[in-house]
Amino acid sequence: MKNSMAKNIVILLVTVLLSGGILIFAESKLAFTIKNQAVAQDLGTLQKFFPGVEEFSVVDFVDETGLVKKVYEAKDTGYAYIVENQGYKDKLVFAVALDNEGTIKGYEVTRFNDTDGIGSKIKDEPFVNSIVGKTSTDAFATISGATISCTAIIVGLDAVKDNYNAMKGIVDDGTSTPEVVVPVDPPVELGSSIMIFREVSEKRQGTITDKQIEGDIETYTVTVSGYAVLEGDHGEPIPNTVIIKLNKQSKTILSVEVTVASDTKNIGTQITNATFLDQFKDLSYADETVEADTISGATVSSTSVINAILAAIQASK
Amino acid sequence: MNNYENNKIGIFKNNPVLGLSLGLTTALAVTTSLTSAVGMGIIMMLLLYVTSIVCGIVKKIVSDTFVLPVNLVIIAFLVKLTELLVMAYAPIISDGVGIFLPLLVSSSLLLFGAGTFNNEEDRVGNLLGVSVRSGLAYFFAIVLVALIREILGTGAISFVDPFSGIQLFSFTFIPTDYVLNLFVQPAGALLVVGLVAALFAAIGNIKKAAVKGGK
Numbered sequence: 283m284k285n286s287m288a289k290n291i292v293i294l295l296v297t298v299l300l301s302g303g304i305l306i307f308a309e310s311k312l313a314f315t316i317k318n319q320a321v322a323q324d325l326g327t328l329q330k331f332f333p334g335v336e337e338f339s340v341v342d343f344v345d346e347t348g349l350v351k352k353v354y355e356a357k358d359t360g361y362a363y364i365v366e367n368q369g370y371k372d373k374l375v376f377a378v379a380l381d382n383e384g385t386i387k388g389y390e391v392t393r394f395n396d397t398d399g400i401g402s403k404i405k406d407e408p409f410v411n412s413i414v415g416k417t418s419t420d421a422f423a424t425i426s427g428a429t430i431s432c433t434a435i436i437v438g439l440d441a442v443k444d445n446y447n448a449m450k451g452i453v454d455d456g457t458s459t460p461e462v463v464v465p466v467d468p469p470v471e472l473g474s475s476i477m478i479f480r481e482v483s484e485k486r487q488g489t490i491t492d493k494q495i496e497g498d499i500e501t502y503t504v505t506v507s508g509y510a511v512l513e514g515d516h517g518e519p520i521p522n523t524v525i526i527k528l529n530k531q532s533k534t535i536l537s538v539e540v541t542v543a544s545d546t547k548n549i550g551t552q553i554t555n556a557t558f559l560d561q562f563k564d565l566s567y568a569d570e571t572v573e574a575d576t577i578s579g580a581t582v583s584s585t586s587v588i589n590a591i592l593a594a595i596q597a598s599k
Numbered sequence: 600m601n602n603y604e605n606n607k608i609g610i611f612k613n614n615p616v617l618g619l620s621l622g623l624t625t626a627l628a629v630t631t632s633l634t635s636a637v638g639m640g641i642i643m644m645l646l647l648y649v650t651s652i653v654c655g656i657v658k659k660i661v662s663d664t665f666v667l668p669v670n671l672v673i674i675a676f677l678v679k680l681t682e683l684l685v686m687a688y689a690p691i692i693s694d695g696v697g698i699f700l701p702l703l704v705s706s707s708l709l710l711f712g713a714g715t716f717n718n719e720e721d722r723v724g725n726l727l728g729v730s731v732r733s734g735l736a737y738f739f740a741i742v743l744v745a746l747i748r749e750i751l752g753t754g755a756i757s758f759v760d761p762f763s764g765i766q767l768f769s770f771t772f773i774p775t776d777y778v779l780n781l782f783v784q785p786a787g788a789l790l791v792v793g794l795v796a797a798l799f800a801a802i803g804n805i806k807k808a809a810v811k812g813g814k
Binding site: 286290291293294297298301302304305308309312315316319320322323371372395397398 | 657660661662664665668669672673675676679680683684686687688690691694753764775780783
């Protein structure tokens with residue numbers, strides 16, 4: 283029995299020592315390959331941030347937030363961080379680079395599955411420009427309408443700043459005020475044309491809620507049913523509101539402004555876009571065959587604006 | 600394993616993941632993408648085969664009371680070695696499965712494949728047979744769960760070459776507006792695993808009934 287016990291203990295010890303020895307050997311042989319693989323995965327991004335730099339190395343780091351996944355050092359140039367945080371729908375991954383003076387040299391979203399047109403604003407120029415060029419002590423602002431995705435990025439950036447400042451001994455007093463980021467409206471694609479003067483069903487007609495006259499200039503405030511009202515898009519739909527300025531004498535539309543766009547966000551709300559509204563500027567309605575373009579993908583909403591214009595023209599006659 | 604033939608591991612009947620809840624943690628965690636699931640499936644299959652051979656041999660020279668500690672050391676060694684190799688040569692898989700690769704050290708499925716829970720004097724061949732079936736059943740189960748989760752959760756299915764990181768294929772099935780984010784989250788994993796387990800059990804019962812009817 284004693285012999286058996288001793289034999290078993292020896293086998294266990296041999297197993298432990300043999301396993302440990304092989305693992306130490308394997309780790310020493312594979313360590314270089316593993317580090318190179320880590321760099322290779324992000325090499326494209328790193329070279330974009332630090333053009334001309336050929337030597338990148340993995341930096342060991344401590345991040346209490348758990349958001350910073352990798353830190354690289356670009357030899358004698360700066361540092362790049364790979365950060366992951368939960369976005370609106372899925373995890374967002376982005377890379378950010380700082381030079382040795384603490385200036386942010388680059389920012390790029392490498393994994394994005396949030397909503398196009400909303401969350402995707404974190405990849406657009408205004409937001410990128412609000413980050414690149416700033417320093418490790420600056421604060422960052424979210425973009426209205428993309429708060430969740432922006433917050434995920436900003437929280438990640440804060441983790442990067444903390445890590446970088448701790449590494450470089452920089453003190454962030456937290457007094458920096460974030461710069462307001464103004465998003466750029468996505469381009470509107472105009473679709474088919476419809477006649478302004480045409481038969482419009484009662485539920486689609488505009489209702490004049492206000493009228494102001496200054497000489498030949500007449501300003502009408504019109505409420506009109508858009509997609510939200512006609513298709514019951516929301517729980518308590520409200521109509522769109524359009525302000526139309528007409529020159530009664532010359533029979534021209536001076537301006538059209540949408541003050542309330544209550545249709546589907548980023549689709550129906552495109553009726554506020556200047557590309558669509560500018561087509562009405564100085565448009566003559568003396569000829570009743572005059573046409574206007576609708577917005578591709580937002581036909582009901584854009585037609586509602588044209589219906590509001592028709593109501594204003596008819597009211598001015 | 601008492602009455603071995605009645606408890607035989609299969610894809611539908613006694614599936615180690617879906618029927619016996621062995622290796623369930625990884626099935627829930629790594630099935631957010633097909634690439635990770637295939638990677639983990641292959642890793643688990645290979646580990647099961649090697650574990651069953653090595654532990655099967657060791658079992659012949661170690662008394663029963665020492666089988667568990669020796670098996671744990673062997674499994675820990677094989678898992679760590681696999682982790683190093685995966686990190687070195689398949690970083691995409693390493694990133695995809697994350698902490699769940701080193702956590703295989705405590706995988707109940709590997710202990711099962713090593714014959715730790717079997718008091719009978721099994722031959723290495725028997726252990727290997729169980730491991731081959733368990734590995735295939737595990738692979739099939741997690742790949743199916745990953746397919747369902749990725750399609751419902753992202754609307755598309757894609758596969759990335761684990762060695763080069765190049766996307767080999769990608770198909771979109773559901774427009775982005777109609778995908779259910781729930782399925783890429785842990786709750787979705789539990790839901791899909793539960794539903795697939797129920798489906799497999801039903802198929803297993805139908806097959807069992809058909810065999811009985813045939814007799």
